[in-house]
Amino acid sequence: MISVTEARAILEENIPLGPIKKAPLQKALELVVAEPLRSPMAVPSFDNSAMDGYAIAWDETQTHWELSDEVTAGDGKMHMLEKGKACRIFTGAPVPQGADTVIPQEWVTKDGNSITFDIAQFQKGQHIRLKGAQTKLGDPILDKGQFISPGAIGLLASVGIAEVPVYAPPSVGIIITGNELKNLGEPLDFGQIYNANGPVLEVYLRKLGIKEIQQYEAKDEPELVQAAIDKALANHDIILLSGGISVGDYDYVKAGLEKARVRQLFYKIRQRPGKPLYVGKKANKAVFALPGNPSSVITCFNQYVKPSLLQWMGHSHPWKTSETLPLASPINRKPGLTFFLKAKVEKGQVHILPGQESFNLIAFGAANCFAEVPEEVEQLAVGDQIAIYYW
Secondary structure, eight states: OBOHHHHHHHHHHHOOOOOEEEEEGGGOTTOBBSSOEEOSSOBSSSOEESSSEEEEOOOTTOOOEEEEEEEOTTOOSOOBOOTTEEEEEOTTOBOOBTOOEEEEGGGOEEETTEEEOOGGGOOTTTTEEOTTSSBOTTOEEEOTTOBOOHHHHHHHHHTTOOEEEEEOOOOEEEEEEOTTEEOTTSOOOTTOEEOOHHHHHHHHHHHTTOOOEEEEEEOSOHHHHHHHHHHHHHHOSEEEEESOOSSSTTOOHHHHHHHTTOEEEEEOBSEESOTTOEEEEETTEEEEEEOSSHHHHHHHIIIIIHHHHHHHTTOSSTTSOSEEEEBSSOEEOOSSSEEEEEEEEETTEEEEOSOOSTTOOGGGGTOOEEEEEOTTOOEEOTTOEEEEEEO
């Protein structure tokens, strides 16, 4: 049995970066850039007006300007401004050659085909967006390892980038084991329970931006568990199993993984909940065999699967604590195991919630994080700092 710190270090060392692929821009949201990106063009690609108004060539001695032309946004023609004249122009329209300033329309008095304004209120060059003001050809725009936000999507679109090199999210197979499980919508017989782990694992994966997800079900029979393991390994990058990993008479997962030639990285961690966690590898595929209790599943996913998936997808510092905050109530317990407690951060304090048993999900209705009590810690007082991990 190993410590939480050892388990994290083993995973950090063994989980590879995912393959690099070109993702369509609209599907790259919240993925991670795999190669540095430079602008393939200048933006703006031409001098354009920042206002609706009138384009002029600056001349402090002139008092009246005769209108000679009009330019609208999207006008594909290069207009020439005649000396001493003004051109009606609209926001985003190309600035005519010879013009160097735009006067906003609200400052202008129009009389027939001529305009007047107080030139003292302005400066030469005002209200023109110059070519390359945002980015010049070849300027760096996104670094390798950068998270692609909605704003980054807009930036990439503005320079005409339609595909982005990203670390491809893994394909994930979920194997739910157990004779006692029923799917949602089915009536329960005596002794049966609903499958809570499948839905929570799937939505957690989707929250991380993983879309290739397949669920398998296997009754507690060696042949059925083996068939599900073999099929999942053949079709997915990451395999998550729920249940069947302890040492009971009907726990066949570990033997099935050994038969499938999965190399064990570790089995069992000094923690509560989720002590009988198994992690293994086969080539570049990673296998996480989670305990069956729902609270253990959610805990182990949050602490080990989630950061492993983020590491695969190129995220920076996936193993980092979300933050440390003061406790709202004391903790007293026997040392020797790391505890991950269902908790709620409220008004800057960490509130430990009732219902900490591994079978008990009631606290998850209010919880927004886990609080970690290291294995050597016996007591924590009100106000002591505690590490937390948000969902």
